[in-house]
Amino acid sequence: MTGSTIFHALGLHMHQPPGNLRLLIEANPEEAEQIIRCYERPVRYAARYPDTARLHVGFSGVLLEQLLDPDIVDRYRHILDIPEMLDGYARAENIELIGMGHSHPIFPLIPQADWPEQLARARAAMLRAFGRTALGFWPPEMAFTMEMVPALVEAGYHYLVVDGVQVRPEDGITDAFRPYQVCHEGVCITLVPRDRDLSKAQEHGLDANWFQNDVRWRVGDSPRPHESRLVTTWSDGENGGWFRQTREGSGFFGYFFAPYMEQVRGGEYPITPVSLSAYLADNPPVAQAQVQTGAWSVGPTAGYDRAQWSGSERQRAAATAVSDLSARYWDLCERLSAPCPALEHARTLILEAQTSCFLFWGEAWLPHLYARTVPAAAQLDAAAATLRDAAPPALAEAVSPQTNPGAGVSTPAAGSAR
Known part of the structure; x- marks a missing residue:
């Protein structure tokens, strides 16, 4: 429908923890096939509907590294041509790539000193995979805190998406259908609220008619129903039977997305799909907001306290x-020489240990975390020993090796990411 004032930004979030694609194809080939096909469908359906489809797709850096790995390419070749798929994303003008942290960390739970590298490594992986980077940012697990704003702007992001229930407009009027400007320490970025309820429907099942009726009802009940309305839905793109359905006519793309695009193409649908960068260029934010620190709702948790990832004593430990x-890595880098190339492997292991999946499953996946911290600690101990041998007594005591937490913990069997 021409002249529609309701616009829809649809986002999909893709992530697998480091090494998981290899573990899955070895331990559970059927699930591995279900997951890998989820990465191919967005680019195929975007090509089918170049005139109407507008998609936002985000990949974690560690997932992209796996998709770029020649061994993974070979192991999945009988299912999918991964390089051809990645090339499709590189060429798709109606897919807006979205950035995130490299190893999919809970940013509020990791040291701020690690934020720039998590952001830089993710952007570098995206550039290698697609030959382009992202303007928008999706916080892994929707875990956001206002202190992230300067780091995101410094990394090159123009906007971010957060869960709408976390947004606190400064005018006191809750309105999830418009963008905001958020500022921290004098640095500002555009914020787009995600509609939590509609996003849950997107994740679990909906159809095009229900979607338009529900959106029109929500917009009509919003504070500014006659202004331009931006409805933003975002969900995992490879989790749950709805997205993994191999009979496409019964899954997200066949049952919802294709009929949605057909109705938009027919000119009678009251909602216009849009890319966020294009929408924000025409509709820059005029309102200010703050964002409450939190994450998205998972299971029985509301997300505000991040209990899913830090609720137990062992998770916190x-x-x-x-x-x-x-902290030990940064201290040793100061004592050695920046950029500390001798500790590059330890650095990679530390960043990988920040993967949210290792904390998400309660205590079940903690061994995956310790499988990285133990060898990283050993390498830091070796570097510290080198310094200690060459240092005066006072300095030698300061760089003495420390206990390796998690030593002796067994690693669980392979499984899918959340």
Whole structure:
């Protein structure tokens, strides 16, 4: 429908923890096939509807590294041509790529000193995979805190998406259908609220008629129903039977997305799909907001306290162990020489240990975290020993090796990411 004032930004979030694509194809080939096909469908359907489809797709850096790995390409070749798929994303003008942290970390739970590298490594992986980078940012697990704003702007992001229930407009009027400007320490970025309820429907099942009726009802009940309305839905793109459905006519793209695009193409649908960068260029934010620190709602949790990732004593101890290792790394880099190339492998392990999946499953996946912190600690100990041998007594005591938390913990069997 021409002249529609309701616009829809549809986003999909893709992530697998480091090494998981290899573990899955070895331990559960059927699930591996279900997951890998989820990465191909967005680009195929975007090509089918170049005139109407507008998609936002985000990949974690560690997932892109796996998709770029020649061994993974070979192991999945009988299912999918991964390089051809990545090339499709590189060429798709109606897919807006979205950035995130490299290893999919809970940013509020990791040291701020690690934020720039998590952001830089993710952007570098995206550039290698697609030959282009992202303007928009999706906080892994929707875990956001206002202190992230300067780091995001410094990394090159123009806007971010957060869960709408976390947004606190400065005028006191809750309106999830418009963008905001958020500022921290004098640095500002555009914020787009995600509609939590509609996003849950997107994740679990909906159809085009229900969607338009529900959106029109929500817009009609919003504070500014006659202004331009931006409805933003975002969900995982490879989790749950709805997205993994191999009979496409019964899954997200066949049952919802294709009929939605057909109705838009027919000119009678009251909602216009839009890319966020294009929408924000024409509709820059005029309102200010703050964002309450939190994450998205998972299971019985509301997300505000991030209990899913830090609710138990062992989860908190594991997160502390990673932060302590990061502090030791930065201290040793100061004592050695920047950029500390001798500790590059330890650095990679520390960043990988910040993967949210290792904390998400309660205590079940903590061994995956410790499988990285233990060898990282050993490498830091070796570097510290080198300094200690060459240092005066006072300095030698300061760089003495520390206990490796998690030593002896067995690693669980392979499984899918959340």
